[in-house]
Amino acid sequence: MDSSLLFLLFTLFTTTIPTAEPKSNSYPISFPRSYHPSLIQTKEPRPNLPFKTHFFPQILDHFTFLPQSYSIFYQKYLINSDYWDNGPIHRAPIFVYTGNEGDIEWFAANTGFMLEIAPKFHALLVFIEHRFYGESKPFGKDSYNSADTLGYLNSQQALADYAVLIRSLKQNLSAEASPVVVFGGSYGGMLAAWFRLKYPHIAIGALASSAPILQFEDIIPWTSFYDAVSKDYKDSEGTMSHELCFLQDASLNCFDVIKGSWDELETLSARSQALVALSRTFRTCKNLQSVYLATNWLWRAFVYTAMVNYPMQANFIMPLPAYPVEQMCKIIDGFPPEASKLTKVFSAASLYYNFSGTEKCFNIENATDAHGLSGWEWQACTEMVMPMSRSNESMFPPSTFDYKAFGEQCMGKYGIQPRPHWIITEFGGTRIEQVLKRFGSNIIFSNGMKDPWSRGSVLRNISSTIVALVTEKGAHHVDLRYSTKEDPDWLIEQRRKEVEIIQRWIDEYHAGFEENN
């Protein structure tokens, strides 16, 4: 395996994935590509969200005073004030979602938790879109053209946007005395945690769900992410249906089939007419032009499904049944042993791409097309350098992350070198328990261990007020989703604790307010 053959899989983050060793030059040395959530989410009409849309005139560059820094762009934000009670006595809170790398409506639709708890707190809800995503593009359709425009896209500018917008909003609403709590999931969770750390005078606390703020440099093992994905497939027996239990190690079978499929793909790719055969097996709409595309297609299905292995039917990235990893393994284990591994993994991946059953063929070519430059790809090439390797024990082909190769690719693409040490310099992370034991307060790091990103987050209490809420069976920010009738007890309990803690922050704030007035 050649670790320089990377491409970036868009998840909520970008992960690096090698392809099978290329046997020809039929596809270029692959380069970071990513898949914007707005492009991969289903085309279904968005739920009719109970928010009003606003646009805030935001400054382009908070951290320089060059003439061009003062350019204004319009930053989108959503507001729900149905439950807000901002009487002079009540000083009801403002709950702000620190938007991540996508359309803000998408995050609003998948963060029902905030809407559900708003009545209890009489809270105002604000969802702020991240600069350079959705409709908040500083240079309109030219925003992704080059480093000259993308250069303004990064997390520190985004945090400053939130600070400026929140201060202005509070002033306009005469709500200076209302406490602000920030919420976020995934990258949005990282932003929420960092916002509390960097702007404690603006937010009294943060709920950072599935926020891998430690997925940088050498803080956690580089293999953690793919090891965690693999573990999900290995452990899938836990919820296997009884009729399959006669198969010994049903789950190990699932893991073994997936692990073995890459070799089978590679073998196939060496055969003449391989792509035609593969196109047939994978029911592609057009003939595949490279094995790499099929690899990518499978890979994405397995990684994403691990992330969204929710205990209920859901539609975050794609519509999926409850416990989709187990369902995938059920499909794989249901085949007779002699069936080809590729047939098995294709069927499993079909669950991810076609749970609704409406796809007659799969548009694999398009799925891996670069849909223009996307914002996260840029962030991954500049500040969000999350080194990921794959160990021999994972179900993916082994490889080692290589800073140099990565830098060369980013240089080739954008003419810009990554700053791989910048995030930790700016936000910290090394020895975080020691650093934050006596510094900072009021952060919840919530994680579910089924989510491979959990390994890069904070999984233990740091202090009495910087706490970890970890569930064994949770997936990617499942706690932020709307509640459902199928919610398991552990999820209900996790959310209950979150509400309890947030209530404490607000009570303490009010007590302090009285004290100081």
Add this chain to the structure above:
Amino acid sequence: MDSSLLFLLFTLFTTTIPTAEPKSNSYPISFPRSYHPSLIQTKEPRPNLPFKTHFFPQILDHFTFLPQSYSIFYQKYLINSDYWDNGPIHRAPIFVYTGNEGDIEWFAANTGFMLEIAPKFHALLVFIEHRFYGESKPFGKDSYNSADTLGYLNSQQALADYAVLIRSLKQNLSAEASPVVVFGGSYGGMLAAWFRLKYPHIAIGALASSAPILQFEDIIPWTSFYDAVSKDYKDSEGTMSHELCFLQDASLNCFDVIKGSWDELETLSARSQALVALSRTFRTCKNLQSVYLATNWLWRAFVYTAMVNYPMQANFIMPLPAYPVEQMCKIIDGFPPEASKLTKVFSAASLYYNFSGTEKCFNIENATDAHGLSGWEWQACTEMVMPMSRSNESMFPPSTFDYKAFGEQCMGKYGIQPRPHWIITEFGGTRIEQVLKRFGSNIIFSNGMKDPWSRGSVLRNISSTIVALVTEKGAHHVDLRYSTKEDPDWLIEQRRKEVEIIQRWIDEYHAGFEENN
């Protein structure tokens, strides 16, 4: 009085001062000017400082990823490793001075405290020069040309410089396990406090001496600064020598004379031949071209002397005797009552400008010349907008700070609008006691109440670890100076407490380190 007639007095900060109402157009509507410390300090050879000079290749813009952001400039820093003991067990601390708006040697020479305590802590000493000052100019001699270059000069970039440099230094010295404590006085003290708040993963604590982090927006009364200066002159009787005590209200006389002198100046300026007469009174080397210059010259003497009203002979901005405010009042009170106020204040100001007695005439014209654009002037026009008014009770002519007029002046000068709310958005300050009561730790705000900047600092303990050390008789970061034989007990005690607290931070750090390893 016309509050749009501002000019900026360079202190360690810039303060706004009106002139007497202009009677002619002989001088332009005055505009922010400031006096770089390296230009106003004495020309004496610098003390032979026990430091080695280094230069660090620093990135121009930490917060964007534009092609031009990657430019490198060389940032100066000084190192003393005479006392450092970085054995693997000792993990001896690194004491870093976060340089402010001037040559770093100047701050090193005036921060003897760090050198004196280094042996006790076996500490490495590092003094880092602030970007755009001294020899750390990103665009060399063109650095101050316009907003296109100056745009990169601000406090957030400076803090990021310090973070990057410190991390790199620790790595190069294999000192990752050494705790870092930051020190700073005045603007450098603000940077030290902010550094601890924003980069707690890099510095375990901060000694922020005379750091007016609250001198923004409406946090403290706009009149505080000049009221405090006036109080110094009003209160000067405390140390008046006995032979003058027969004069009732000797100090009130001093205050009254200074307060009355502005009218006398104004009256004079209306008379024909006024400038010639004034030039004679003020012993100027060249004939004065405007009353404004004399006003400025006096003003600066009274404000600076209040700041550096040290209990020992010292040479920070100018060589001065111990308790120079009292000495000035002694001079004023020593005149017969019938002498003109201008004669009295000129004599008092001469103490400031000519304590050494070497000046045959005063170069008042040059003293108020704009010595090119200076860095602090830019900072004051962009982020460091510290509104200052003068009340009727002060010894200066009353006026009210006007954001609009200030903005127009900055716009005229640089083509750039101030961002007067940015510092508080970025660093906080409003209701600081409530915000930091449960957030953050390990900051000492040391202040002396004789220093007019003290009013903009933190004067009460916020928590058990964010503490205020306030002395009634202290002046501008006197605690950071070398000790002398004349040090009063209160100063010795203030420094002793600082050492004790810093020792506690380091002990806690080491205990935590053991715990987590």
